Amino acid sequence: MKTISERLLGGEEGEYVVSEVDRVMLHDGNAPLIFHEMDKEDIWDPSLVTGVVDHFCPPSTVERAGFVKRFKEFVKEKKITDLVDNKGICHQIMCEGRALPGELIAGIDSHSTMYGALGALGIGFGASDIIEILKEGKTWFKVPKTIRVNVEKGEDGTDVALSMLGQIGYDANYRTIEFCDRTGLDMDSRMTVANMAAETGAKAAFFPPDEITRSYLDEFNISSSISIPLSDEERCVRTVNVEVEEPLVALPHKPYNVDPLSKVSGKTVDQVFIGSCASGRLSDLREAAAVLKGKKVHPDVRLLITPASNRVLDQGLKEGLVERLVKAGAVILNPSCGPCPGIDKGLMAEEEVCITTQNRNYPGRMGAGDIYIANARVCALSAVTGVITGCEDEV
Amino acid sequence: MKCRARVFRDDITLDEIHPGSFFSLEEDVLIKGLMDGVEPGFHKSVESGDIIVAGRYFGMGSGRESGAWAMKLAGIRCAIAESFSRYMFRNCVNNGIWPLEVKDILEYVYEGDIIEVYPEEGFLVLNDGKELRFDTYPEWMVNIIKSSAQSGGPNVR
Numbered sequence: 288m289k290t291i292s293e294r295l296l297g298g299e300e301g302e303y304v305v306s307e308v309d310r311v312m313l314h315d316g317n318a319p320l321i322f323h324e325m326d327k328e329d330i331w332d333p334s335l336v337t338g339v340v341d342h343f344c345p346p347s348t349v350e351r352a353g354f355v356k357r358f359k360e361f362v363k364e365k366k367i368t369d370l371v372d373n374k375g376i377c378h379q380i381m382c383e384g385r386a387l388p389g390e391l392i393a394g395i396d397s398h399s400t401m402y403g404a405l406g407a408l409g410i411g412f413g414a415s416d417i418i419e420i421l422k423e424g425k426t427w428f429k430v431p432k433t434i435r436v437n438v439e440k441g442e443d444g445t446d447v448a449l450s451m452l453g454q455i456g457y458d459a460n461y462r463t464i465e466f467c468d469r470t471g472l473d474m475d476s477r478m479t480v481a482n483m484a485a486e487t488g489a490k491a492a493f494f495p496p497d498e499i500t501r502s503y504l505d506e507f508n509i510s511s512s513i514s515i516p517l518s519d520e521e522r523c524v525r526t527v528n529v530e531v532e533e534p535l536v537a538l539p540h541k542p543y544n545v546d547p548l549s550k551v552s553g554k555t556v557d558q559v560f561i562g563s564c565a566s567g568r569l570s571d572l573r574e575a576a577a578v579l580k581g582k583k584v585h586p587d588v589r590l591l592i593t594p595a596s597n598r599v600l601d602q603g604l605k606e607g608l609v610e611r612l613v614k615a616g617a618v619i620l621n622p623s624c625g626p627c628p629g630i631d632k633g634l635m636a637e638e639e640v641c642i643t644t645q646n647r648n649y650p651g652r653m654g655a656g657d658i659y660i661a662n663a664r665v666c667a668l669s670a671v672t673g674v675i676t677g678c679e680d681e682v
Numbered sequence: 683m684k685c686r687a688r689v690f691r692d693d694i695t696l697d698e699i700h701p702g703s704f705f706s707l708e709e710d711v712l713i714k715g716l717m718d719g720v721e722p723g724f725h726k727s728v729e730s731g732d733i734i735v736a737g738r739y740f741g742m743g744s745g746r747e748s749g750a751w752a753m754k755l756a757g758i759r760c761a762i763a764e765s766f767s768r769y770m771f772r773n774c775v776n777n778g779i780w781p782l783e784v785k786d787i788l789e790y791v792y793e794g795d796i797i798e799v800y801p802e803e804g805f806l807v808l809n810d811g812k813e814l815r816f817d818t819y820p821e822w823m824v825n826i827i828k829s830s831a832q833s834g835g836p837n838v839r
Contacts, residue, residue, distance in 0.1 A: 303820065319707060320747050350706070397745040397769060413747035413769055415776030415830070427822075457693070457739050461768050488742060490768055541693070628744075629702050649697045649743055651719055 309390035316342030320414035331424035339377035344623035375596025384507035388496035404477035406496030441531030444479030445662035449535040453545030460488030486542035537660035558641040559670040562593030563627035566644035571663035576608040578667035584616035585673035692737030700749035716752040730757025741770025778831025
């Protein structure tokens with residue numbers, strides 16, 4: 288029986304193949320690297336390309352304003368009709384009615400693995416590869432080996448992802464992760480897990496489409512009946528079981544440097560950030576708002592929250608979550624990448640500490656300082672107490 | 683090719699190879715960022731023809747191609763590592779930099795060693811004359827590496 292990579296890329300494991308892609312995602316952060324070469328070239332099919340302005344959003348320097356201006360001109364020149372400007376983070380935008388089960392999607396970003404939450408094979412590329420894909424609609428792949436991750440226990444996407452990362456480290460480099468989801472994670476959590484799978488080095492991360500996928504797509508009036516079964520376990524080079532017993536944390540400076548949260552409880556924090564493409568979805572806003580109801584953010588902490596998209600922000604407004612968060616002292620940032628890649632709106636000074644739901648805690652990722660990764664509830668609790676905590680009683 | 687080895691450890695992230703603050707389309711800004719997250723000021727000591735040697739997972743994390751561009755602008759034609767992140771691997775290929783995977787390379791090569799590398803033949807010769815072998819790449823990939831060496835980069839093309 289074929290692996291999912293063999294099904295969606297063609298060929299056999301270990302073989303080099305040339306495959307056509309179904310869709311391409313571009314964003315303003317990396318697109319400046321393709322303008323020079325694409326100037327005189329046509330795009331093979333502009334109707335299959337989405338352009339998102341989310342990195343320099345809004346721009347914080349004159350040079351970045353120039354990148355965004357040029358990106359929007361580029362989109363127009365190349366007849367790309369799907370421009371999403373200042374409305375959400377690219378991967379969230381792709382998962383709101385664009386990425387579909389069974390598709391092969393090329394993104395100009397390493398977290399393109401996230402489309403696997405919807406049963407698409409999302410693969411990230413650098414600029415030169417994207418240039419070739421935009422011209423030809425296809426590129427070369429080495430058909431990867433497969434790692435199976437069985438999700439046996441766990442409800443929160445961040446904790447499931449951290450448990451996986453703690454076990455795999457970066458050893459999924461060049462490989463596809465297939466998830467056997469035995470707990471029925473909701474779509475928000477699947478997106479977080481497939482997104483953070485990028486930190487294992489994985490080429491792609493894949494949840495087979497099921498009832499949860501179909502009912503999520505229903506929200507966008509999309510019906511999909513495609514069935515893509517998991518590979519047989521004997522085709523997988525490794526099987527990892529995820530059983531989350533307690534909240535987890537990734538310590539500086541690697542996302543797979545994972546320990547139980549209790550190991551760092553009590554550590555003083557200067558900043559809390561709930562957002563990035565790994566988080567900031569409705570379930571995260573609900574978690575944070577539940578913790579912060581009637582409470583105040585600790586006076587020494589800045590709590591920053593980026594809803595993942597305008598759609599999420601709208602829902603958060605309708606449910607009264609945003610009002611509750613603002614009243615508690617949270618700063619609601621516009622849906623954008625913001626502080627996660629150290630771009631703007633919440634960088635840290637030397638020796639400062641942040642706890643966040645984002646996917647990376649590499650040195651310098653958020654300016655300076657140390658970054659801890661944990662789920663949205665833990666982040667909100669820590670924002671109230673001013674120290675890392677997962678305990679409701681302390682709030 | 684005969685080259686001077688500039689040696690780095692395991693797990694060097696792309697954010698260390700080329701910190702985001704050096705993201706630019708200006709050549710002089712790009713080149714100043716090279717390896718700045720792991721060895722600030724590296725751009726002052728790097729010479730055209732140097733090679734980068736590292737351990738496992740060289741270039742892990744982000745897929746930003748500005749790191750490979752900076753390497754190319756500095757005249758680096760080859761990177762040898764225990765393993766590469768898949769982004770760094772492809773970005774090297776597309777910028778004419780040979781990404782060579784050599785087992786246990788950090789046990790054999792030290793900072794400043796002069797080594798001879800034969801990417802198409804699949805071996806290298808160390809300071810002391812000892813040879814190490816590695817897998818070669820299919821012809822079509824070799825052709826991409828060779829043709830990309832003549833082009834690529836923001837203002838170089």
